[in-house]
Amino acid sequence: MLLVRLFAGLLALASPPAPRAGTVSLEPAAVTTAAGEKVQFELGTLHVLENRAASNSRVIDVGFARLQAARPTRAAPIVFLPGGPGNSYLDAFTETDENSRRRLENFRRYSAVADVIVLDQRGFSRRGTTLRAPDAVPAPLDRPSSVEAESAAYRAFAAAAIAANPDHDLSGYHVRECVEDVAELRRALGYAKLNLLGGSFGSQWSFAVLRLHPEIVERAVLYGVEPLDDGIDMPSHLFAALQRIAFDGDRAPNLQPYLPPGGLMAAVRELRDRFARAPVTVKVRVPETGKTESVVLGLADLQNALLPDDADAWPAFILSLYHGHYEAWAREELARRRRSKFSSVILPLIDSGLGVSATRSHRLHTDPATHYLGTWSFEPYESSRPAWPTPDFGDALRAPAPSEVPVLFVNGDWDTSTPVENMLQIAPYFPRGRVMIVHRGVHEQLTRMTRHQPEVFDAILEFYRSGATAKLPAEISLPAPTFVTPTFPPPARR
Structure with missing residues (x-):
């Protein structure tokens, strides 16, 4: 017993003290x-x-x-x-x-x-x-995406993330x-x-x-x-940014042969109506496997894809869809459905705590630009917020x-x-x-x-x-x- 205490004392001396907060x-x-x-x-x-x-x-x-x-x-x-x-x-x-x-x-x-x-x-x-992020759960390819399915996936991610971090006070x-x-x-x-x-x-x-x-x-x-x-x-503010990009895109010489009457925003309006009528099924070859897979794309997929990562490429993306060239978009959508919903656990944790005020939530739900952009930017977050343990920041x-x-x-x-x-x-x-x-x-x-x-x-x-x-x-x-x-x-x- 004496040897055990002596050994424990030596270990304590050899180990540096745990750092203090602050x-x-x-x-x-x-x-x-x-x-x-x-x-x-x-x-x-x-x-x-x-x-x-x-x-x-x-x-x-x-x-x-x-x-x-x-x-x-x-x-x-x-x-x-x-x-x-x-x-x-x-x-x-x-x-x-x-x-x-x-x-x-x-x-x-x-x-x-x-x-x-x-x-x-x-x-x-x-x-x-x-924090440890849970493994990705692929979304199905044989039907269009929907805000309801995305909301359910957000809630499932929250449960999986909490389970993956049992040793953390989230x-x-x-x-x-x-x-x-x-x-x-x-x-x-x-x-x-x-x-x-x-x-x-x-x-x-x-x-x-x-x-x-x-x-x-x-x-x-x-x-x-x-x-x-x-x-x-706010969807209308995002849509206004698209209108400003379209103003210059409509005047670009290399895009002129592809533009419909009314320009890029007319193409956006027609695409919205087209996909509201019916989804499309697109076959794409997956380079990693060499296999051909089918992806069903609907209105919610279009609404989720309208906001560009790259403004320089956005007009070409819209014009490609307008003229029925869906393959590149389908490949991107296939990859999106197989990725994790979030790049990190800290993102939904912090965003769920920040939330939005009741006034802003009302404006989001009644914003006229949801006709084009849908409710992707807020409904899945609102649906999953109660699943996260972070306290509300407060109005x-x-x-x-x-x-x-x-x-x-x-x-x-x-x-x-x-x-x-x-x-x-x-x-x-x-x-x-x-x-x-x-x-x-x-x-x-x-x-x-x-x-x-x-x-x-x-x-x-x-x-x-x-x-x-x-x-x-x-x-x-x-x-x-x-x-x-x-x-x-x-x-x-x-």
Whole structure:
């Protein structure tokens, strides 16, 4: 017995103590750029409570990286909050592929005026705790998709995700806790205040910091703007972005032979009516197996596919469908039905807690653009929200509130993920804020826009450095893109 106690005591001495919540672990690191330059930085781990509301909560880890300013500066550090939820940009400091190198170079541009900190999201961290995602459950191919079936799949995913993480308190993975992670990181690193930089959900996360801890924020630059009550986009605002893309698409010389009378939006209207009449069955060859499979596509599939990932390719996609070329779309739909519903567990956890206000829910359900886009963007989320354990953020906090923090808002008017109307509606609540509309700008356009107009980036750096806004333009116009040409010959004119 004495030997057992002695052995246990030796093990306790040899094992490092468990990290305390609210502390950080830091280690020096370096990466070599494509040009051969060595970049020094720190990789860190923030130790936080999984659920601050629970007395017996355990400590989990959230990764971050810190890139020190190029020269001594008085500016507050710029904390980059990634989007998603379910994105991590620590690959900029740990990987050497092209995308990672571009991210690192972008962060280095901001380090000209202040320290740059890139923080992961709790539950999805390259250097910390990542929740386990359940295996994908394929959707059937022999019938069209439906919002009802998608809602059932969302609820099934929630049950499977909860079962896959029995050792985690999933009620702690919501935006309030993300906000407190930012506050604890500031305290642990010894900064008086922070500057925020966030796009998409990163902007929504920033809005929550501004609402719950405005005293710790010096300034913020938010792009792909997503206010707290705008996690689900208004269909009419999304449809307006499509109309703006169509305006330039209708004038592209390479698309002229393919356009119907009335242009791209007339094609959208005809497609909606066509698929409302009856679904279509499309046979596609699957490259991975060499087999031919049939996919049934209906109105709900069309509505779910209308919002583009790539504005440059959207007109060609619409015109291909209009002229009856469904094969490429069917291959994409086949892959979509076989994928998991979510890229991470943290995405539906955080979104279920954020939710929307009763007023916004009414507007979503009565929005006239659901005629074209359906209710895909909100009904499955509303149906599955009770299945998740995250607490509701509350209408009082979701509602816009005045703020004296200087914020620069940047949004593209071609953005079909966070439409420009989001920004225009929230901006009046920030009397010290500035608005920058990027014409032809798409989602998370800030990096591309500032590379196209470097003087604008210099003005953003000056905003972070001193708060000066005189050189920040209210509008920027990007050149019209070279739209993708459909892959089939132009139809004969009647």
